Amino acid sequence: MDWATFERSLLHVAHYCAQGTQEELSLTGIGEALLNPLFKEMVIRSREVIGANRKLVMATNGTEVTDDIAQFLAKWGVTTYVSLHRPEVAGPAIHKLRKAGVCVGTNDQFVTASYNWIGEVDWPHTDRKAWCSYLGKGWGVVRVDGAVNTCCWDAHGSQPIGHVINAVGSLVTHVTPLCEKCPLVVPPFMLEQQEAG
DSSP, rough: OOHHHHHHHHHHHHHHHHTTOOOOOOOOOOOOOSSSSHHHHHHHHHHHHSSSSSEEEEESSSTTHHHHHHHHHHHTTEEEEEEEESSHHHHHHHHHHHHHHHHHEEEEEEHOOOOTTTSSSSSOSSSOOOOOOHHHHOOOOTTTTHHHHHHHHOTTTTSEETTTTOOTOOOOOOGGGGGGSSSSSHHHHHHHHHHHH
């Protein structure tokens, strides 16, 4: 994501922070966030916008985690989730992050939840049915091009709900046709809103 798109995204984030509905900001998505050459600047700017008390989150596969990165993430209070896809990389990354004092979680859902990523991979969904956090909490995903999607599973951006160039405050998460393929459950209040229309 380029800086202009990122800053435009933060205008929306600032709006929702002021409304009291932005509880956290995640600097992650499909891809390795640490590969962005502006990653550190994005963390600092994000913290300026969301303040010290909101959760700032990222995910990594661990390949780019160095002692310097770990110390940086600790300094800026970035909760970091490490994907366990590659244990030989994830293990050392987790050790470096914990040593620096980073709040660390792990992601093993690619095996334990057995999501098929809305048909993107040939894998049955075997996890229990759960409510969709994205719809339930009004989360959105800003894609690298500035398009906004209802959830991160829409990797191809087939169901955008808007763009960061839209008026600040105008983006509203809603049920999309992609939700019909999703193994997560649409919260009942979202279905009621859709029917009321």
